[in-house]
Amino acid sequence: MAPPTARSLLASHAAVRAAASARRGRLAGDHHPPQVAALRRGDWVKLICGASFEDAADVRNLSLVYTLAGVDCIDCAADASVVGAVNEGIDVAASIVPAVQRPWVMVSVNDDCRDLHFRKAEFDPEDCPPDCSKPCEKVCPADAILLERVMIEEEHSQSDPSCGKLEGGVITERCYGCGRCLSVCPYDRIKATSLA
Ligand code: SF4
Numbered sequence: 471m472a473p474p475t476a477r478s479l480l481a482s483h484a485a486v487r488a489a490a491s492a493r494r495g496r497l498a499g500d501h502h503p504p505q506v507a508a509l510r511r512g513d514w515v516k517l518i519c520g521a522s523f524e525d526a527a528d529v530r531n532l533s534l535v536y537t538l539a540g541v542d543c544i545d546c547a548a549d550a551s552v553v554g555a556v557n558e559g560i561d562v563a564a565s566i567v568p569a570v571q572r573p574w575v576m577v578s579v580n581d582d583c584r585d586l587h588f589r590k591a592e593f594d595p596e597d598c599p600p601d602c603s604k605p606c607e608k609v610c611p612a613d614a615i616l617l618e619r620v621m622i623e624e625e626h627s628q629s630d631p632s633c634g635k636l637e638g639g640v641i642t643e644r645c646y647g648c649g650r651c652l653s654v655c656p657y658d659r660i661k662a663t664s665l666a
């Protein structure tokens with residue numbers, strides 16, 4: 471699942487809050503832990519931060535918001551700083567609303583190098599034509615590609631898009647391996663690297 475944008479986050483937040491509210495109404499008389507009761511009823515809700523998504527600040531904020539919304543579980547990458555960010559988000563939510571349900575924390579681990587959830591895109595921007603329209607940057611749903619055309623000293627035509635070179639590339643901690651950029655590169659410059 472793609473890390474949510476602000477717009478989709480708000481929509482998801484509202485949906486999760488509505489589900490949590492409806493669930494509380496059905497919980498009367500059910501003595502199981504809330505997450506277990508939700509599993510038994512079939513309305514258990516999990517936030518998937520992404521098995522390869524390692525932007526701790528975003529993960530912390532998502533965890534905070536979704537905990538307040540009543541999510542049952544938060545799934546994240548197997549990275550100490552990411553797990554710490556999830557717990558920090560939950561702790562902050564609990565400090566805001568002490569009665570909030572603390573979600574389970576689920577860590578995604580990789581036991582299969584072919585699992586596409588555990589990969590990162592990579593390329594060397596110096597191999598890219600400077601006049602490339604950068605479809606990779608536009609298609610990335612996680613804003614994990616940032617490219618800028620810079621001029622080389624002996625070249626002077628800023629207005630000529632074929633001059634200069636591209637700098638930047640994949641912001642590794644934000645890439646969650648969705649693969650969209652791989653298929654749009656017209657020069658086949660992007661490769662996927664397994665985290666196995
Ligand atoms: S695989 Fe490509 S499109 Fe997908 S998150 Fe990574 S950089 Fe972005």
Ligand code: SF4
Nearest residue numbers: 598602604605606655
């Ligand atoms: S689409 Fe391909 S060639 Fe163009 S900037 Fe992206 S990686 Fe480089």
